[in-house]
Amino acid sequence: MKRHSNTAWFLLLPALAIMSFVAIVPLVTVLNFSFFDIFTLEKIFWVGTTWYEEIITSDRFHASFLRSLLFSALVLGIQIPLGIWLALLLTRAGRWSIVLLMAVAAPLVVPWNMIPIMWLNLIDTKTGIAGQLMAAAGIGFDYKFTAVHTWILLLAMDTWHWLGLVVILAYAGFSAIPAPYYQAAAIDGASRMAIFRHIELPKIGGALSIVVLLRFVDSFMIYTEAFAINAGGPSGATTFLSIDLGEEIKGFSYGSAAARSIVYCLIVTAVVWAFVKITAHQRQAGDGKAA
Amino acid sequence: MMHLQRKIKAGPPLRAMVFVLLVIFTALPFAQTVLLSFLSTMPRDGMVEGQWSLINYRNIFLSADLRGSILNSVLYVLLNVALCLIAGLPAAYAFSRYRFIGDRHLLFVMLAFRVMPPVVLSLPIFILFSQVNLVNSPVGIALVHCLFNLPISIWILESFISAIPREFDESAFLDGHSLPGFFVKLLVPAIAPGIGVTAFFCFIFSWVEVVFARILTVTAGKPVTMAINALFGFQTDIGLVMAMTVISVLPGLMMIYFVRNHFARGFMVRA
Numbered sequence: 001m002k003r004h005s006n007t008a009w010f011l012l013l014p015a016l017a018i019m020s021f022v023a024i025v026p027l028v029t030v031l032n033f034s035f036f037d038i039f040t041l042e043k044i045f046w047v048g049t050t051w052y053e054e055i056i057t058s059d060r061f062h063a064s065f066l067r068s069l070l071f072s073a074l075v076l077g078i079q080i081p082l083g084i085w086l087a088l089l090l091t092r093a094g095r096w097s098i099v100l101l102m103a104v105a106a107p108l109v110v111p112w113n114m115i116p117i118m119w120l121n122l123i124d125t126k127t128g129i130a131g132q133l134m135a136a137a138g139i140g141f142d143y144k145f146t147a148v149h150t151w152i153l154l155l156a157m158d159t160w161h162w163l164g165l166v167v168i169l170a171y172a173g174f175s176a177i178p179a180p181y182y183q184a185a186a187i188d189g190a191s192r193m194a195i196f197r198h199i200e201l202p203k204i205g206g207a208l209s210i211v212v213l214l215r216f217v218d219s220f221m222i223y224t225e226a227f228a229i230n231a232g233g234p235s236g237a238t239t240f241l242s243i244d245l246g247e248e249i250k251g252f253s254y255g256s257a258a259a260r261s262i263v264y265c266l267i268v269t270a271v272v273w274a275f276v277k278i279t280a281h282q283r284q285a286g287d288g289k290a291a
Numbered sequence: 292m293m294h295l296q297r298k299i300k301a302g303p304p305l306r307a308m309v310f311v312l313l314v315i316f317t318a319l320p321f322a323q324t325v326l327l328s329f330l331s332t333m334p335r336d337g338m339v340e341g342q343w344s345l346i347n348y349r350n351i352f353l354s355a356d357l358r359g360s361i362l363n364s365v366l367y368v369l370l371n372v373a374l375c376l377i378a379g380l381p382a383a384y385a386f387s388r389y390r391f392i393g394d395r396h397l398l399f400v401m402l403a404f405r406v407m408p409p410v411v412l413s414l415p416i417f418i419l420f421s422q423v424n425l426v427n428s429p430v431g432i433a434l435v436h437c438l439f440n441l442p443i444s445i446w447i448l449e450s451f452i453s454a455i456p457r458e459f460d461e462s463a464f465l466d467g468h469s470l471p472g473f474f475v476k477l478l479v480p481a482i483a484p485g486i487g488v489t490a491f492f493c494f495i496f497s498w499v500e501v502v503f504a505r506i507l508t509v510t511a512g513k514p515v516t517m518a519i520n521a522l523f524g525f526q527t528d529i530g531l532v533m534a535m536t537v538i539s540v541l542p543g544l545m546m547i548y549f550v551r552n553h554f555a556r557g558f559m560v561r562a
């Protein structure tokens with residue numbers, strides 16, 4: 001059992017000092033900015049909650065919110081099941097599993113602004129491997145002007161980038177399951193589905209929940225990769241939440257951008273809060289069952 | 292029926308085919324990048340466009356900007372790893388061994404900051420950092436990357452420390468070790484794999500981050516990522532861009548190789 005001691009706070013001081021400087025102070029600054037109209041940092045006017053009212057009632061915000069939501073839903077719908085399935089196959093791959101895990105991890109270490117560069121070159125119809133193949137097969141892939149194609153490209157790129165994270169964490173979860181669980185299931189004559197549903201899925205729950213959270217928030221707030229592909233186009237079809245905000249910052253409307261930042265901040269915090277509550281609830285339910 | 296299904300689901304030939312497809316999908320963008328990096332993609336004297344050549348790598352070596360950018364990146368990433376380990380270790384120890392007022396809330400806040408999109412904080416961080424002269428300096432980027440790396444370090448280290456029984460600490464204190472002495476001489480060696488995994492994650496996340504690295508390097512101290520962005524212009528030498536991309540990926544690939552045996556064990560990040 002952990003000891004109760006408030007002097008433990010002293011151990012947190014270095015971490016808290018850094019976090020205050022890089023997180024809390026900037027956040028308070030943004031909050032402060034969001035109530036002002038800012039021309040220059042010397043010329044600012046109090047506008048109260050005007051920015052917030054404008055954002056929350058604007059169609060532009062609603063549209064980009066729904067786009068981001070759809071993108072996240074597709075990302076999770078593709079990457080989580082695919083990643084779990086691949087991880088399951090990898091647990092039976094023997095010594096090849098490490099090599100394959102290293103392979104799927106490789107995209108994770110590519111700097112984020114290089115990823116769109118690599119993909120745009122890959123689908124280039126003159127010099128790209130995939131682009132030439134598609135052109136030869138007579139598939140016209142036009143990510144610049146056809147919205148569906150831009151979406152397909154973004155989803156393929158994002159899956160390439162992040163699938164490794166899902167696979168690795170799911171694989172780590174699977175390999176932590178003790179063999180007796182499977183032996184017991186075999187004695188009971190459990191089907192493959194039943195083993196997955198009642199043994200494997202609950203056991204990787206912890207690792208999986210964090211990966212779902214990370215994938216959700218990162219895809220919901222995707223910026224660097226999506227912007228470089230088509231700058232939110234064609235005609236705004238891939239203008240996600242962060243791209244909208246980035247445009248505002250570039251347009252020097254700092255007050256409005258600050259209010260938007262706070263709105264996003266609240267969305268993210270709400271998601272994390274819901275996540276913490278749900279996982280805590282599940283853990284309790286799990287403990288109850290075990291006892 | 293069940294038997295048949297199992298065969299279809301996980302039969303070795305099908306599994307092998309899935310793996311081959313997976314490797315192709317993963318490798319294709321890399322293959323494209325490596326391929327272009329060895330081609331001369333600009334009109335040059337005595338060289339046909341599209342000719343095999345090492346010229347791109349030679350050009351990187353000859354350019355002081357590009358060489359410098361590699362050094363800048365390495366510098367702030369290493370600094371960030373050091374900061375995260377030094378500040379993260381005592382914090383992780385506190386979370387692992389004690390209950391204190393606000394501990395759960397603090398974990399929640401850490402999680403929220405880990406997933407906070409950088410764009411949200413980019414503007415005030417730029418203003419704040421320019422007031423204290425941290426723009427264009429590797430120290431600035433190393434600090435700001437703590438925003439997401441410090442929470443991660445604390446989680447990973449906490450799970451490794453929690454795997455060590457309390458008696459380990461108590462006997463050390465009975466032997467007369469001070470807390471800092473215990474950290475350096477006993478705890479760090481005992482959780483060495485955890486330190487490695489933490490360093491890996493901090494290294495990777497700091498290395499691939501772009502938004503903060505961009506806004507905090509206005510005139511100098513550009514990292515690899517920004518040096519590559521600067522190569523784009525009216526006439527872009529895409530071969531040079533790709534050669535630079537290859538180089539920017541190498542440190543990460545080496546890190547993956549170093550931690551490969553932890554994929555199964557050490558990557559369990561507790562929620």
